[in-house]
Amino acid sequence: MQKEIDMKCLTYSTASGYRLASVYTFLHKKEKNVQRFSDVVFYQSDTQFVYIFAFGAVVFWGQDSNQSLSFIKSIEQFADEPTTQFEIDEFFYEVGTKTVIDEIGNTIILENDTDAFYKLSLSYALGQSIKLASHEKDLKSTIDKMAFIPRTLAKTGKTSLKRNEIAKKMGELYLQKSSINSNLNVMHTPRVIWDHSEIEPHYHMAADFLDLHSRVESLNMGLTMIQDLLEILEDQLNHKHSSMLEWIIIVLIFVEVVLFIAKDLLKA
Structure with missing residues (x-):
């Protein structure tokens, strides 16, 4: 069971976006291997990898759902329009000779299980x-x-x-x-x-x-x-609005004509 947890990739849609500068500052105080780019902040801790994207998604490698949800809660303060109704997807992963995604087994085959940039390429698409x-x-x-x-x-x-x-x-x-x-x-x-x-x-x-x-x-x-x-x-x-305006104008003209005629009749 522990092996299955360690070899799981979890992805969440959590907000409309993240303020990555604030996320980076927050994580950098706690984690050593934190890196920031224009649209992603990520870090590696032992066999765990976490990727936070500016567009409001977070991807975890090697964490269980409790750890993942706890982390998402910790950075919620830096989220724009956070939601509690997460969209969630998950894959198992294992090390192999060629990078592929096995749809039948819902498994990602990795050539490398230790490189953060390598996993970034897959995490971005996920x-x-x-x-x-x-x-x-x-x-x-x-x-x-x-x-x-x-x-x-x-x-x-x-x-x-x-x-x-x-x-x-x-x-x-x-x-x-x-x-x-x-x-x-x-x-x-x-x-x-x-x-x-x-x-x-x-x-x-x-x-x-x-x-x-x-x-x-x-x-x-x-x-x-x-x-x-x-x-x-x-x-x-x-x-409909234009038609109403036309009728209002017609009525006003009619009223004006009636008043003009009435005025002439009164004079007579």
Whole structure:
């Protein structure tokens, strides 16, 4: 049992992001082998490796869930929009002759079990994957909540949503798109991976296995469909508002004409 715990890789989506400068300062007081780059802070302690990513994911090698959750709690003060409803994934890992991920056995085969940069290449893809899983869950929830809108439009030709509700939902979509396409940056090789070309093939292997690119495209497609729907609703409300203004103008002109005629009649 202890061996299984030691040979487990746990990944968590814990927040919208981490302030890495503060995380680094906090960890550097307790750990010796702490390193910081623009989008990741990581350290090695004996056989344990921990990677904290700016986009709000944490990856652990060689820790059990209690240790991992305790660590996440300790850095929560440096998190932006932390959540208690973590997305979690786990793999077992073992040492072999070639770096691969075995889908059937849910196992990562490592060529090297001691190099922090080598594990960083895999951890980066694993962190992006668990963060995408969180976005996928949010998208499904959004679609479920908004499923009534097209049905209502099909039946009645109008919606009960107000202008400020539509604006809020469009703002939420923009933030989610920004998080996926800018913060995660899945469609490009991360800078820290690019700067260490010897580990780049391992990152791409893991990214391909985890299907990162097509998942981002699928998320963007879903978000775009929701955005198109909201834009249709916004256009409908704008048209309704314009029609109302036209009727107000017509009524005012009518009132003005009536008053003009009444004034002439009174003079007569």
